[in-house]
Amino acid sequence: MKIELGSLSTAIKPIEQFVRRFHTILFFMLISIGLFAAITVLLSIISLSSSTADTTTEPINGTFDEETINRVEQLDNQSASQPGSRPSPFVE
Numbered sequence: 001m002k003i004e005l006g007s008l009s010t011a012i013k014p015i016e017q018f019v020r021r022f023h024t025i026l027f028f029m030l031i032s033i034g035l036f037a038a039i040t041v042l043l044s045i046i047s048l049s050s051s052t053a054d055t056t057t058e059p060i061n062g063t064f065d066e067e068t069i070n071r072v073e074q075l076d077n078q079s080a081s082q083p084g085s086r087p088s089p090f091v092e
Contacts, residue, residue, distance in 0.1 A: 072090070
């Protein structure tokens with residue numbers, strides 16, 4: 001079964017005329033569909049990440065470094081300014 005070149009071009013000619021006539025509309029339709037798909041995917045990702053927040057029952061370790069706390073308290077107890085040194089930022 002051999003397809004003749006003339007019959008192939010007559011079959012494609014209506015499609016070619018349709019694309020030539022509506023190419024701008026088809027372009028904007030494809031862009032709109034792509035943007036809609038991208039927005040839908042992003043919204044589903046955002047809703048999925050906010051709805052599946054894992055909560056743990058173990059407590060958070062809220063202890064501070066005692067050595068650092070002691071150094072801050074020593075700075076706070078020093079006088080406001082000493083000759084030849086900078087003033088303490090912790091003194092009001």
